[in-house]
Amino acid sequence: MGNMSTTKAWNSSSVTMFILLGFADHPELQAILFVTFLGIYLVTLAWNLALIFLIRGDARLHTPMYFFLSNLSFIDICYSSTVAPKMLTDFFQEQKTISFLGCAAQFFFFVGLGLTECLLLTAMAYDRYAAISLPLLYTAIMSPGLRTWLVVGAYVGGFLSSLIQASSIFQLHFCGPNIINHFFCDLPPVLALSCSDTFVSQIVNFLTVVTVGGTSLSLILISYSYTVAAVWKIHSVEGRRKAFNTCASHLMVVTLLFGTALFMYLRPSASYSLGRDKVVSVFYSLVIPMLNPLIYSLRNKDIKDTLWKVLGKKKIFF
Secondary structure, eight states, X not given: XXXXXXXXXXXXXXXXXXXXXXXXXXXXXXXXXXXXHHHHHHHHHHHHHHHHHHHHHOGGGOSHHHHHHHHHHHHHHHHHHTTHHHXXXXXXXXXXXXXXXXHHHHHHHHHHHHHHHHHHHHHHHHHHHHHHHOTTTHHHHTOHHHHHHHHHHHHHHHHHHHHHHHHHHHTSOOOSOOEESSXXXXXXXXXXXXXXXXXXXXXXXXXXXXXIIIHHHHHHHHHHHHHHHHHHTOOOHHHHHHHHHHHHHHHHHHHHHHHHHHHHHSSOGGGOOHHHHHHHHHIIIIIHHHHHHHHHHHTOHHHHHHHXXXXXOXXXXX
């Protein structure tokens, strides 16, 4: 009885499996797309793992900012890995299928990690505010205990929000068709297949995105308004430049993530274009996790110095 009630609550549908179309509408590009996406995924793994090991291996980088940065790299690896391996293996499958529960799990982890990253970026903005606006109190404010709780809170908030979204979507009735015009189980194409009224699910999605994403973005903007004001009070030109460089990488990452997320998830369903949205989805699910460590590494002297120290080479290129 328990198994039957659980099955009914989680999958009140006649569909037990979905078919992912992926990029089948461009058969002539399959080889190029596979090599491109494989390259992006391998670079994502390599750069993020390298960043984690560099931070863990150098005592000079054992500071709150790099603690958050190593957690961001870990999230980016997991975030990209919820989509990339399945998508890459599907290039060699005639039937690109995913079970109903597999689809729900992929959606849950993908959204959960994405929302966790939003909350982590908020914590990183607060860290920059404390470092620049309150330098004498920075060590006391960003204690090991606080920064650990900020990371734990980001995970809890992200995955609880994702659970709410996943529950509202995958309790809908899916009676067929079961073909998802996408390369993974994202919100718009899954909702498009439901035989139920999706109004409540769309409202839940909207409120979740606004609550988590909107609150995070607002707190980031507030933090940076105080940070910029503090930077302008720095008399040294070199000190001001260093402070702006410290914030520039974070702001670039925030703009990329929040810009694409708001475009994808805060639109009315009538404006969805599955062909165009696939391109945007590639950007935020694969490209952004690859760019994040590059953005932080290429603009950060400490990380570049540590990298060259590990490689044992002179700084020729930077």
